[in-house]
Amino acid sequence: MDIDRRSLLGASAALASASAAGAARIGTRPRIRRIATEEAFATPEQLDALRAITRSNWNNEDANFWRGILSNPDDERPAPLLDIGEGRLRDMDANGVDMQLLSLTSPGVQMFDADTGAAIATSSNDRLAAAIARHPDRFAGLAAIAPQDPKRAVKELERAIGGLKLNGIIINSHTNGEYLDQERYWPILEAAEAMNAAIYIHPRTLPETAIGPYRDYNLWTAMWGYAAETGLHGMRLLTSGVLDRFPKLKIVLGHMGEGIPYWVYRIDHMYAVTSRRLPVKLKMKPSEYLLRNFMITTSGMNHLPAFDYCMRVLGADNIMWAIDYPYQASAEAVTFMDAASISDGHRAKVYHGNAERVFHIAPA
């Protein structure tokens, strides 16, 4: 999770020129709608509350991440995060991005006490709904909820989906070291299933009970630890039995599925071998839940071999395009997806069709 304005990868020059060529082509071939599905924003209330945390002496890597951003007046990240209007639209226009599905930036409201978390979730959802009302063809959004108080989170979920017509839910992985499969959070899963609201599980730092050896060499970051944390959250949902209890629940994982698709063979194999020792028996193989209940996005993984792999094991109906704006460059994500060797029909699903279906976005 870090802005990459200077396109630090070796292929950046080639990507940039390919992107320009792509933009030029838009006029001459059928224009495809591009809906980016993991796009971050912040609210002033959220940043104020994060600033209060950074003034504490809490030695937590999420806190340290925001300490780094908020203690430096020259840090370039807050401005684009706070902009859910003209500046953001300019970046979208420049890169041929039709719509961003917005979500409150990680760790959302999950580091705050329950009352603060609930209040900031509510104000975030109101601001988000207002931004969407101003640009309904350019923005959609995921509702923030504070799992710290599951009953109150359910009320906000129902207000945000039923009332504000937001498009799904964002949860930034663990809450105080707990995960959504734990019984205390089932009311949230139940409400999400009932409202047909997909839950996007976004990375945050590993909890204290798991971060030990990740503290060195920046391994707790998006370079490695975020996927360990979020992949584990996905695996807990996959193996805990909650997807038998809530069979219509939709879980979305970014970053090409947080590693789970790579392991699908071994997960099924080892589940079959060890399941006789488990207290909870699943009705299906883990891979069957992966196909039925999970969607993945391409956020931060502009890597054609990994995309091709996921097309092969999950198929075109289970993958959605994403940028991770403003932490990642829009141009690179567009160039990557334009360059994939897939049929026009599959590209349409990944670029917009699946997002329209899963997040209830009206077709253009």
Add this chain to the structure above:
Amino acid sequence: MDIDRRSLLGASAALASASAAGAARIGTRPRIRRIATEEAFATPEQLDALRAITRSNWNNEDANFWRGILSNPDDERPAPLLDIGEGRLRDMDANGVDMQLLSLTSPGVQMFDADTGAAIATSSNDRLAAAIARHPDRFAGLAAIAPQDPKRAVKELERAIGGLKLNGIIINSHTNGEYLDQERYWPILEAAEAMNAAIYIHPRTLPETAIGPYRDYNLWTAMWGYAAETGLHGMRLLTSGVLDRFPKLKIVLGHMGEGIPYWVYRIDHMYAVTSRRLPVKLKMKPSEYLLRNFMITTSGMNHLPAFDYCMRVLGADNIMWAIDYPYQASAEAVTFMDAASISDGHRAKVYHGNAERVFHIAPA
């Protein structure tokens, strides 16, 4: 890590008949040498010492794993592990496996106190050398060392590689929660590099500082946690700078690279973005060390899409075939590798050429 005698995957019947067909074909097309590179054995001394641990009240998942095996007189795993002779050769013959590269089963000697660990490593290496001497065309082996006492581990490494002519080193990931990149273990890396001995980093359970949320639903096992632990070990070596200090070191990771190959784009990208904040600067991109210093094996991952992906991002020179006998079925691993859509030249590299090069095994 669990025996799969009953071939629990759905495709098992098809695999078995394909394997029989493969065996029949051996006479009619050029016979390819099959060297399996992650094959487990145990010694009586090791099992006695593990049995002593299982009688303690140490609530550790590695201890619990062995408690389950050793407390059950009907458990079918000890017998094939202890057999580094005729029984093992029969399985190899039945499946067309020419050679097994043997290694002391996880967690090797790493749960014992330093003296016990060193003594069992020595006796294991002596037994292994004797088994190889009896069947030099069928067995090769990796030396056990006890990192608990690095100086003594170096001496045993030099004896086992220089004297006994073993083919490399096995380390079962963390030792008391510490990793090989830590300065205390550099003498081991230095000696391995000097002796041109590859270090195979095999899974074991996550340490107490990282296992927290993996305790549920058996997630600490080979279904998920083993890869989290071993992938993290690989990433620590990749990002710590030790591969600039020991540039000729060879690290081997099983299970299709313990997830690292899937993330190679994001690792490079995020390393580039965040490296300015790191105290140690690497001389190259992480992916360049992955190609230069790492080998992966196919153990437990008889999955053609993942194999094809790794061929695309790492190439045929960096992948070696493995079964994980006796925890996994030889027939499935042979059938998988025979079925890969690759050239004969690439198949020869993966089946034996790379293993001959990396582990100094004489060509047939």
